[in-house]
Structures are given as C-alpha cells and as structure tokens.
Amino acid sequence: MKTYELIKKKRDGIELSRDEIGYMINGFVKGDIPDYQMAAFLMTIYFRGMSPRECVELTMAMVDSGVKVDLSGIRGFKVDKHSTGGVGDTTTLVLAPLVAASGGIVAKMTGRELGHTGGTVDKLLSIPDMNVDMPKEKFVEIVNHVHVGLIAQTASLAHADKHLYALRNVTATVDSIPLIASSIMSKKLAGGSDGIVLDIKTGVGAFTQQYEDALKLARTMVDIGEGVGKKVVGLITGMEQPLGKAIGNAIEVQEAIDTLSGKGPADLVDLVAELGANMLLISGVVASRDEGINLVKHNIQTRRGLEKLGELIEAQGGNREVIENPGLLPQPRVKIEVEAACSGYVEKINALDVGLASKILGAGGKTKDEPIDLSIGIYLNKKVGDPVRKGEPVAVLYSDGDKNKINPARERLLNAYIIGPARLDPPRLFYARVSKEGVEELQ
Ligand code: URA
Ligand code: CA
Numbered sequence: 001m002k003t004y005e006l007i008k009k010k011r012d013g014i015e016l017s018r019d020e021i022g023y024m025i026n027g028f029v030k031g032d033i034p035d036y037q038m039a040a041f042l043m044t045i046y047f048r049g050m051s052p053r054e055c056v057e058l059t060m061a062m063v064d065s066g067v068k069v070d071l072s073g074i075r076g077f078k079v080d081k082h083s084t085g086g087v088g089d090t091t092t093l094v095l096a097p098l099v100a101a102s103g104g105i106v107a108k109m110t111g112r113e114l115g116h117t118g119g120t121v122d123k124l125l126s127i128p129d130m131n132v133d134m135p136k137e138k139f140v141e142i143v144n145h146v147h148v149g150l151i152a153q154t155a156s157l158a159h160a161d162k163h164l165y166a167l168r169n170v171t172a173t174v175d176s177i178p179l180i181a182s183s184i185m186s187k188k189l190a191g192g193s194d195g196i197v198l199d200i201k202t203g204v205g206a207f208t209q210q211y212e213d214a215l216k217l218a219r220t221m222v223d224i225g226e227g228v229g230k231k232v233v234g235l236i237t238g239m240e241q242p243l244g245k246a247i248g249n250a251i252e253v254q255e256a257i258d259t260l261s262g263k264g265p266a267d268l269v270d271l272v273a274e275l276g277a278n279m280l281l282i283s284g285v286v287a288s289r290d291e292g293i294n295l296v297k298h299n300i301q302t303r304r305g306l307e308k309l310g311e312l313i314e315a316q317g318g319n320r321e322v323i324e325n326p327g328l329l330p331q332p333r334v335k336i337e338v339e340a341a342c343s344g345y346v347e348k349i350n351a352l353d354v355g356l357a358s359k360i361l362g363a364g365g366k367t368k369d370e371p372i373d374l375s376i377g378i379y380l381n382k383k384v385g386d387p388v389r390k391g392e393p394v395a396v397l398y399s400d401g402d403k404n405k406i407n408p409a410r411e412r413l414l415n416a417y418i419i420g421p422a423r424l425d426p427p428r429l430f431y432a433r434v435s436k437e438g439v440e441e442l443q
Contacts, residue, residue, distance in 0.1 A: 003027065003037050010044040018057045025061035029160045035167055042164070042173040050178035055220055056227040058178065062186035066159030069109065069192035073140040076105045079279045080193035082184060084200050084207050084217070087239070087355040088247035088378075091199070092120045092150070093256035094264070094272045095279075097308035100148035101299045102276065102292075103285040107143045109153040109191045121152045126250035126330050126374035130318035142315045148308065149316070158186035177213070181220040188225070195231035195282040197275055198222075201239040202431060204352055211236065211431060218434040226436045231282040234434040235442070237271060240427035241349040241384050244268035248363045248377015250329040251398055257323055260306035265383070267429055273297055274430060274442075330375035333401045337393035338410050344419045346382050346394070353416035354378065360409040361399055373400055378413065385426050388419055 001023045010016055016024075024041055027033035050058065071078050079099065083089055096106045110120040110132075124130050132152045134142075143149040155162065161183050168174045188196050198221055201207065202214040218234030225232030244265045246255035259268055277292025286292040299305045310320040322328045358364065363376040379396040382388055394417055399406050430442035 003033050003041075007037060007041050007044060010041065010048060013048050015051050016054055016057075018061075021054065021057040022061045022064075025058070025065060025160050029065050029163065038164075039167055039171045039173075042168055042171060042176075042179065045178055046173045046176040049176075052220075052223050052227065055178050055182060055224050059182040059185045059189065059224050060228065062158045062160045062164075062182055063190045066161075066190060067154060067156040068190050069136070069157070071107050071140070071143075071192040073137075074105065074107055074143045077195060077283045078105050078107045078143075078193040079195045079197070079283045080106070080108055080188060080191060081197045081199065081275060081279060082188055084184070084198070087351040087358075088242040088244055088252065090123075090244050090246065090252040090255050090259070090268060091272055091275060093123060093253060093309075094259045094268065094305070095276055096148050096150060097260065097312055098272060098296050098299055098305035099276050099279050100146065100312075101304040101308040102280055102295045104147070104276075104280050104283045105143065106148045106150075106279075107139070107193065108148075108150050109157065109187075110150055111153050120150065122372055122374065123249045123252050123256075124150060124316075126253055127313055127322055128319040128328055130313060131316050134316075146308070146311045146315045148312050150312070153187070153191070157190045158183075161186055177216050177220055180207070181217060181224060185221050185224045189228065189230065193230075195279070196225055196233075197278045197282065198232065198234040199271075199275055200234055200236050202236055203239040203427070204350055206239040206351075215432065215434070215439065218432070219439075222434050222436060232435075233278045233282060235274060235278065236431040236434065237274075238428045238431065239351055242351045242354050242380065243271065245380045245383065246377060247354060247358045247380070248398060249372065249374040250331075251375075251377035251379060253322070253329055254326045257306065257309070257326055260300060260309055260323075261303065262300055264300075267383075267426065269297075269300065270429055278433070330373075332375040332377075332398035334399050336397040336399055336406060336410070338395045338397060338413050339391050340382075340388045340394045340417070340419060341390065341414065342419055343388060343390045344421050345423045346384050346386050346388060346417060347420040347422055347424055348418035349380070349384060350416040350418075353412050354380070357409045357412035357416065360412060361397060361405050362402075376400060378409075382417070383426065385424055387423070 112121040208214040276296040280292040314320040382394045
C-alpha cells in the first residue's frame, strides 16, 4: 500500500477499508509515515468527512495502537462517563460516587488536562494522601469492593491519539467531527467499560458551540460505540455559563462535597441527576430515566453518595475526614472579592472568560510540567438571573496573592459578567438525548 495512493483516494472521496485506515494509523505511529503526509491525510478527512464505518475503523485502529484496559476482573456492568469539557465542570466527583451508591459500577480513568483548570485527577489530588496511580489488580479490587474507583489515565491509552492530536493542533484539523469523535471514543473504548454516557456541551464555553455540531458529534460517537457493541448515550447540554459556582481544584472538591450534602447549586444537581439516571439506565439498574433521576436525588438527600465518596477516598489512601471537614483541603493564601460595578440582574456570564480568569490566576498551570497550585480558583456568588447591587461581590478569587495575576484576572472576570435591567431565567441546561433509538428533545 502506498501512502500517497491512500491520501489521493480519500481526497477523491472514496471510502477507505479497515486495512487502509489501519495502515495509515500504524504507519504514522511507527514513524514510517511522515508528519507531512499524515497532515495531508487529516486534511482530506477534514474536508471529505468519514462514513460511519470509517469512523469505527479509525477509532479501533487508534484503540489498537495503545494499551487496552481489561476490566473483566470487575463483576457486573461497568459504566463510564465523558464530558467534552467546559468550565468548572465538577460532575465526575459528584456523579461517580452517586452512581455507585445507586447500584451502578464506575471504574473510571480520568485525565490530567491542560485546560482552563486542572482535570479531575488534579481535583482528586487536592484530597490529602489520595492515590490515583496504582497497579491494575489494586484498582480492580477497590472497584469490586466499593463499586467505584477513579484513577489517572495512562498516556498509552489510544497511543496514536496523542500524536494525531499534536499534528491536528498545528494543521487546523482539530474541529473535524470524525476526528474529534474517534479521538474521544478511542480513549473511552480502551478504558474498558461496557457502557458510556457522553455529556456533549454546546454554547460559548464549549468545544462545539453550535447545537447542530454538538448533535452531529453526539450521533457520531453513539454510532461508533454501538458499532462495537457498547451501550452509549449522548446528552447535549448547555454551557452558556459555568457549571455550578466553583472553578478550580480544591474549591471544586469542596463544591462536590457540598453537592453530595444536599447543598449543591441547582444546575450541577440537575446535570448530575440526568447523567446519573442515564448511566443507571444503560446499566440495567433502573427501568426509566425518571426512576433514575429520583434515585440519584434520593441518594443526595440521604447522603449515601457522600458516604460513598468517603469510602472511595479511604480505599484510595486519602483522608476521608475531608468530607466532614473540608478545611483539610488546600486553602488559598488570600480570598479577594470582585465587586459589581453596577446594580441590576446578572444577564450573562461568559464561561470562556471565567475559564481564562481562573487560568490567569494560576488554577491551570502554564505548561504541562508546571505544578498546579491546587488551592487557586474562583467562586461565583452570582449566577444568571440573580439580582446584584453595585459594590456587592459577584465572585471571590482564591489566590496566591500575586498582584500580577489578581488584577488581570479580576478584569477578565468583570468582563465575563453582563449585568443589566432584565431578570432572565437561567440558560437552558438540557437540549437532547441521543441514543441508538434516535434523538429525543429534553426540557
Ligand atoms: N477532546 C479529545 O479528546 N479529542 C479531541 O479531538 C477533541 C476533544
Ligand atoms: Ca463547578
């Protein structure tokens, strides 16, 4: 097979076979296919798209390029969740223990991301002594006992993805639906769970800002997963304002504990209930979404989810006292209030600007290797629809005290808040549920 011929074939819109796609991915990973040819190939995919079958073949070639996690030592149906990202997304820390407390099994690999804030791994590491790297046998044992485990994703999961993503990033081929879908699904499928619930964000803070793109991405990912025998549901959810009130690492652990104690922000609680219900539904634990939503909310009220978080922390070597005493989490050197410049109602909070403000403050780290100050973050006192008076704090910066970061972060944050005369309803949180049965609109 000649690389040139395959680039030309795809360029001309002819569907590629499994062997042809495998040849391109393997050749690239081995170094036999140079970057310039792979870059051209990615661009043909960008313009030509991929058939559902090609998407499956591409995803599986990526899965086969790396380590595949074998979770067969864990009894029962393992369910995973993935979010396409967003700002201040605390869901995993709340959702994983709640699903386990409700009868599901969650054995989740989670990322250490270079985003606006740390990934779930960074949040977990703000819990004193928490261990997120362990031998597989230990992980399997924990999940068999506690029904939930959260560990760091190894870099060798879907090995090809890392190299492909780096190339996409410099060749304007990131925002291609088949490439995004295969990138995400290859890592999820290599993670070994039996079912996956995808939270696909739409709105200003999201990867796919337009609803139509989010829907296409959801359909493509559901088709890929179902095509290889997994149960997959995609939920399209809104990211018009940051989720919950906390953005950062330790501060989001605190928010997760508050939420599991029944004191969570409404949007976070509703999102967790919807995601959890779908995880329980595909796991066969409940017979309907409504039953799942009720069960998840019940386990918030009874604090069973909080208890489960405590068990999880203890099983992974952490200090479970944090769930009763969140003061044990890293605390910021200073807290600085950001005051409203005028009175009115919050009409908008630009999630992207809030994410950037937290990044400026230092919640995300500048490079991959720079350690993150886990105590840094932002707390939003006010969300869309809330009344504010001039001079009242709309948000609080959790800072290391560095004025060179505080001043620009404050400015960004004030820009993110649009305060006006109109009292608006909170932005829409749920758009649609995509499964192999089709698309169902959500309220
Ligand atoms: N997230 C991923 O993991 N891959 C993409 O291509 C885009 C978002
Ligand atoms: Ca949050």
